[in-house]
Amino acid sequence: MEAGNSHEIRDTPFPTAAFHSSARMNGNRQKRTDANARMTVSERENLPYLRGLKLAHPITSEADLEINILIGADHYWDIVGDEIIRGDGPTAVGSRLGFLFCRQTTGSASLNDCLMSTPPELNDLTLLLMKFRVGKYGVVSDIEKAFLNVMLHEDDRDVTRFLWLSDPTDPCRPLTTYRFRAVLFGATCSPFILTATILKHLTLNKDNTAASTISNDLYVDSVVSSFTSETDVLKYFRHARDLMASGGFNLRSWTSNLSALRTMAEAEGVVERDAVIKVLGLLWEPEIDQMSFVMRSINSKEKGTKRGIFQQTSKIYVPLGMLAPVTIRAKLLIQDLWKRKYVWDTPIPEREQNVWLHIAEDLNEAMTTSFPRQYFPDNPSNMVDEDYV
Incomplete structure (x- = not known):
């Protein structure tokens, strides 16, 4: 696996939605969703996280193809509906893009069946949250498109082949074969590969003072830290940004209860815009340094089963x-x-x-309960033994 600058490595635009607004099922039978439910062209064009994605390339001699949308985990449930059609052919799931299809051939192994399922080397989530509540200043950031910045080795790419419509407006046109260049979403080994790549980069740059902080405070693609002094926070921001950028990663969505950090992040275009953010399963409002729970309303009126x-x-x-x-x-x-x-x-x-x-x-x-992020806001920081925590 390789981590690097996307402009140097990914030179072919990745097709970002083969399903478009129509698809084939059971031969020439075509199913379409209601026109009002489908995502419009303008909606697709206003998804900034899709711009510049280059994750795969065709393995035929045909011209490069541009398709319209990548369905990532963060937007999956906004797009996919409840309608599911099962039969002897592929399973079809209704969506705002038309019907999405998936099928595993009976008696054959899928790619995930052939991959080693190695657990990622993750920091303990409970420990991270406890440490996050120790220091006077909380700091949260995440790695932009983390998986997409880890390249697959040339020798491994053929096992990631997939078929794509050569013309999204005409599902009867011949299909084109593509293969992935970056780590796949949903592959069994992807979380391990991502963590191993990041930790390797941090190890190779251990002289950077931010390396140990990121290594100890990383959870998948989020970095959740706390510091006792304003000077430490601002130094960490600069060193962490430079360190991750040297490996082709953009450490962005910075937020903190320290306004000076938010100002620095704003100047570099990497500040988190949301007033309340999710931090490892909890909510945090940096402006007032209060935490709360993700509200999962329970219907207490209907008969329970x-x-x-x-x-x-x-x-x-x-x-x-x-x-x-x-x-x-x-x-x-x-x-x-x-x-x-x-x-x-x-x-x-x-x-x-x-x-x-x-x-x-x-x-x-x-x-509905909220509580202060910092455990002991009125006490000196040395009253809490972080190693013990």
Whole structure:
């Protein structure tokens, strides 16, 4: 794997949506979504994160093809709908782009079946959040298009071949074969490759003072840190930006409760615009340095079933366990429902319904709680032993 400047390595535009607004299914049968539901050309052109992406290249002698949109994990659910058609052919999923198709040949292995599933070398998420709450100044940033900046070796690219429409406006035209040049979204080994590449780059540049901070505070493509002095924050910003840029990575979306850092990031065009951001499963509002929970509203009015209660409680994610006094009650209720062998989709008896009603109301109220990011804002920083944390 190689990390490097995209302009030097990726010289062929990547097709960014083969599905367009139509597709074929079962031979010449074509399915189209309602015109009002499809993404318009102007909507596609106003997606800035698509500009300049060059992730793949054709392996035929035909001219390079431009297609219209890349469906990334961050926008997937905004595009994909609920309609699913299954049959002897490929599975079709309705979307604002038309029908998206996927199929694994019976009896054959997929690419992920052939890849080594090595867990990425990630820092402990709970430890990162605890460290983030120690220093006076919190600092968060992330690596722009992190996976796309790690190149596949030439010898590995043929196993990533895929078919693409040569003309998105005419699904009956011959298909063109492409292969990926960058690490694939969704490949089993991609998270490991990304982390290993970044850590290798940091190791090779360990003389940079930001290298150890990023190594210790990195989680996939996010860097979550805290510092005790304003000087340390501003030095870290400059050194971290230069360090990651030397490896072809853009460390962007900077935000902090230190206004001086936000001003520096603004000047370089890498400041986070949102007033409230997600930090490893929690929400943080830097201006007031307050944290809160991602609101997962639970419907406490409808009749509860074993399946419904399980689904509702599974949506609640609190990495520091701060809602445990309430969530443990929900887990005990689910345990009781299992012991009593209630049917999945049958409303549970009134006694359990009342218990669930009170738990749901308490969960909804608890998730509106906010709290200071810093553990001990009025005490000297040396009162907290970071190694112990």
